[in-house]
Amino acid sequence: EAGVAQSPRYKIIEKRQSVAFWCNPISGHATLYWYQQILGQGPKLLIQFQNNGVVDDSQLPKDRFSAERLKGVDSTLKIQPAKLEDSAVYLCASSFSSVRYNEQFFGPGTRLTVL
Amino acid sequence: QKEVEQNSGPLSVPEGAIASLNCTYSDRVSQSFFWYRQYSGKSPELIMSIYSNGDKEDGRFTAQLNKASQYVSLLIRDSQPSDSATYLCAVRGTGGFKTIFGAGTRLFVKA
Numbered sequence: 247e248a249g250v251a252q253s254p255r256y257k258i259i260e261k262r263q264s265v266a267f268w269c270n271p272i273s274g275h276a277t278l279y280w281y282q283q284i285l286g287q288g289p290k291l292l293i294q295f296q297n298n299g300v301v302d303d304s305q306l307p308k309d310r311f312s313a314e315r316l317k318g319v320d321s322t323l324k325i326q327p328a329k330l331e332d333s334a335v336y337l338c339a340s341s342f343s344s345v346r347y348n349e350q351f352f353g354p355g356t357r358l359t360v361l
Numbered sequence: 362q363k364e365v366e367q368n369s370g371p372l373s374v375p376e377g378a379i380a381s382l383n384c385t386y387s388d389r390v391s392q393s394f395f396w397y398r399q400y401s402g403k404s405p406e407l408i409m410s411i412y413s414n415g416d417k418e419d420g421r422f423t424a425q426l427n428k429a430s431q432y433v434s435l436l437i438r439d440s441q442p443s444d445s446a447t448y449l450c451a452v453r454g455t456g457g458f459k460t461i462f463g464a465g466t467r468l469f470v471k472a
Binding site for chain 1: 461
């Protein structure tokens with residue numbers, strides 16, 4: 247079974263530029279998550295999708311971050327414009343749609359450096 | 362108070378010993394608890410999930426949950442140098458079903 251796919255793996259941009267990340271979840275997983283992980287910290291949820299609807303985006307900086315999951319499969323996370331503090335690893339995860347049993351599986355992540 | 366707290370470590374144990382990793386959480390009605398292992402430069406990998414009070418064993422790993430004390434732990438028996446990593450505790454509450462991660466405990470197993 248293929249795991250969660252993400253691209254690109256690395257990205258270096260200058261502040262005020264825009265960047266987009268792509269995620270393809272495990273086949274059959276209805277729930278998709280985007281996390282931000284800053285060095286030395288645990289992953290922080292940015293947005294959670296159930297199929298193509300948003301379940302939680304309370305920690306997404308909506309003035310600069312946006313995400314979509316068209317057709318309930320692939321997802322794209324965009325940052326525009328980027329700030330220095332956005333330097334982090336952006337992790338995509340997926341899980342079966344279940345109220346209680348919600349084991350999440352992570353992709354390899356995208357390491358973003360903002361100069 | 363942080364929602365999910367872990368000792369940042371590093372926790373250093375000799376090869377073959379038992380490593381004990383601890384986690385406390387603040388949401389009393391949390392239902393699901395997970396342990397992830399994260400090697401340096403890699404993404405988190407799920408190693409254990411636990412949903413009921415008591416112990417759950419899987420190979421060299423044992424997860425322990427005490428909801429009354431709001432405490433979950435991970436024991437690694439016969440620790441190996443390959444177990445050296447950061448271990449993340451994750452807790453899923455009932456409100457919004459959001460999973461909250463701790464900052465992780467760094468484990469170092471000395472050969």
